[in-house]
Amino acid sequence: MTLYQRPDEHVFAEGARPGEVQPFPDLSRGWGIAFEQTGGIPPMEWFNFIGKRTDEAIRYLMQRGLPEWSDTEEYPEGSYIQHGGKTYRAKVANQGKVPSTGLAEWEEWGLTREALDAHFHPKDGELAWPKITKTPTTLDGYGITDAATAQDVQNRFSEIQQRFHPKNGPLPWAKISDKPSTLTGYGITDAAPIANPAFSGQPTAPTPSAQDRSTRIATTASTWATLLSLFTGPNRQSFQDNGFQKLPGGLILQWGFTSTHGNGMSNVIFPVKFSTKCLAIHGTHLGTGCATVIEYVGTRTNIGATLRTLDENAMTRAGWGLHWFAIGH
Template structure:
């Protein structure tokens, strides 16, 4: 198929004086009028008017992109028209169906008046672009991959459902964790820090070694979260608690007569 070059921008006969250009007098009959009035030779003024009108219509289409809707035309399915700054597409073959009030026959294609070139759309070097999205800005969003989700890197990216399991794997208590017996490396009265990056569960068994007011307190991030008092001699007791990621934790004894028998962490 031939690719046509852009025609001249000037309208045919647009500089002709009024004496040389007149509206074509028999628009619906065409050049056949010349046989009745000028022996088969069309007048120059009429031809100038004809070509000028056709050329103007081409320029009208070039300027508007979409032709304005007309009540006189029959539109096929898929035809595009403009009403003011709103573009419509025909859903049915129709005539004299105003697009704005004929939803069964027309669908909205584009509302140019609703477009904003401030946020998030902008123009750079004559190219329309969309800004990146942020917590305060609508725009283009890129999904994080599984590695970025697991490592909590690239926080400007979004997470899609495919990687939701990765989030659970990296943050949920009990997922990807195991119970570990840390009795040999833990002591009552010392403070530890949860550096695992997610919450852990701590369970401690103790035994009272004397009568009296013996007890233990669990502290997480400086707050007492659990407490057991009056642990009798040779009686066992258990205390358990959750430690958020990054928080410090300890188990303090109220008397020196409390013995640690087991310290287990789900981590």
């Protein structure tokens, strides 16, 4: 089943200038009226009116959800409308029957909490708890026949205590008092506090994966794996002669080797494309003698640039080698 996308809130021709929207002369006749009034060519003002009328109807339904009742509309059985702040459903086909009084034609639908309370407690209002009487006094009275009583629990515990402490006899329940309020009182002397625990030795913990972004405790192993994953991998680095390194903050370093053509030009193609822009590129002449490597203006892009190498006499030649380095993000 196709689910259609909700349209936006714009209405066709709602910003039209005065006179650009004219009422359609006969909606029930349709476009046939154009042959009588405009030579078979309907004007723009009529099209604006029809488009505006259609969009306004859509906006009305999107705002209301359910249309308001109209005394001129024909409602088939099962229709839903709203009237006087309430919603109704048609019990039978009808027209002109007011929902709030036409009980044979309409039934109230989608009641609120207040309406339900008023319907089921119209006289007494809220439930009068003090008036509830004849409540059961035993579990059996509530239909619970298999519950353990306090005496059952005590007897069972006494049996267990007698089994493991036959000399001391059953535990004297009535004599239990002065319950410890600290771990030391229970004989626990080496527990770390929940707040600001001070561990000693070399405590260990389960190692989360490098991709874990939860609030679990990070171990040295998981921290190292996470940091390493930010700098390594086939999509983050390549240590070839023409290579790159992507840093966690988005900065990319790239380098490579190329040589000049006859006019001293060298076309540099980056190993990877800069996502946003290349910030700078620098070249170094490789060989004897003095030479200057410059960036040829207007050639830098996200995928490459053109460099030009000149000797001390501003001359160029083919075959000069040079290293280049670029930085960007």
